[in-house]
Amino acid sequence: MIAWAALESLGESEFNPHHALLKAVPCLALFFNALLRTPWFNESCSEPYWFQAFLSFSYMFHGAGDYMLANDEPYPDGARKGQAECSFCFAVGLASFLVGHLLNLLAFSSPGLDKAGGRIQTRSLPPLRFDLAVPCVLYTGSIVAVLFLIGPGANGTMLGDNLVMSIAVPIYAVTLGSCPWRAMARRGVFLDESGKLWAVVGVGYCFYAISDSCLSVARFSHNVAEPGRSIAVMTTYWTGQLLISVACDVKQPEASVLWPWIQSNDGGNGESNAKKRRSGSAREALLP
Numbered sequence: 366m367i368a369w370a371a372l373e374s375l376g377e378s379e380f381n382p383h384h385a386l387l388k389a390v391p392c393l394a395l396f397f398n399a400l401l402r403t404p405w406f407n408e409s410c411s412e413p414y415w416f417q418a419f420l421s422f423s424y425m426f427h428g429a430g431d432y433m434l435a436n437d438e439p440y441p442d443g444a445r446k447g448q449a450e451c452s453f454c455f456a457v458g459l460a461s462f463l464v465g466h467l468l469n470l471l472a473f474s475s476p477g478l479d480k481a482g483g484r485i486q487t488r489s490l491p492p493l494r495f496d497l498a499v500p501c502v503l504y505t506g507s508i509v510a511v512l513f514l515i516g517p518g519a520n521g522t523m524l525g526d527n528l529v530m531s532i533a534v535p536i537y538a539v540t541l542g543s544c545p546w547r548a549m550a551r552r553g554v555f556l557d558e559s560g561k562l563w564a565v566v567g568v569g570y571c572f573y574a575i576s577d578s579c580l581s582v583a584r585f586s587h588n589v590a591e592p593g594r595s596i597a598v599m600t601t602y603w604t605g606q607l608l609i610s611v612a613c614d615v616k617q618p619e620a621s622v623l624w625p626w627i628q629s630n631d632g633g634n635g636e637s638n639a640k641k642r643r644s645g646s647a648r649e650a651l652l653p
Contacts, residue, residue, distance in 0.1 A: 423469045498546045579594065
């Protein structure tokens, strides 16, 4: 279904409502996949409820963003020589994706069961891990610099010619760049979460950032011919979305489709870690 959506979106020069809806369907499927893992539908899921809720509802906003960007008309001939277009559909789509990333960021930054001192019931925030923030900051800063400095606009790029986009795009870039940082910072920190799945989520957000970088450069800085643009954007986008979706399984890694592969490449440690988590949950249940 995802491959179909990507192929159907290649080379579209005119708006097609069926293709616009088609692009939103995969995110809708990921929304229901995440929703079914919440305590509302799965009694075996652990609390807090809002952790899974943030993850699931983020896909509603990503789906809305996909639909609005599919409604966004391509540049007319010669439009790239003028100012960056800020159509209603593009602005709403950008805002929808921003809200989706903010929901994920809230989930990634939420407290978890602390291993420190053997106090299993203690919840704490994930560490800041500025060493992981550095590459995210460098990449985000580089992309934003390219968007502002390179291009056919009067001030060096079309992004610099549009006040709204010159403010909105950096805010979006910082939010997006923070997501892989916060996901990787949770790796191996909390007792009831799989560190390896958090690493997968971080890699997924890196693919997502690459996809958005390609899209932004193609729109604001340098014209990229089709179908190369759509192939690069859609391939990295859906690879990232699928990898990010395993965040719903970090508290129950055995439910993830990637877990058997992780176990087979972990020398048996994955199974022992799962037993430790189950043992920790049992000890927690015995505490007053």
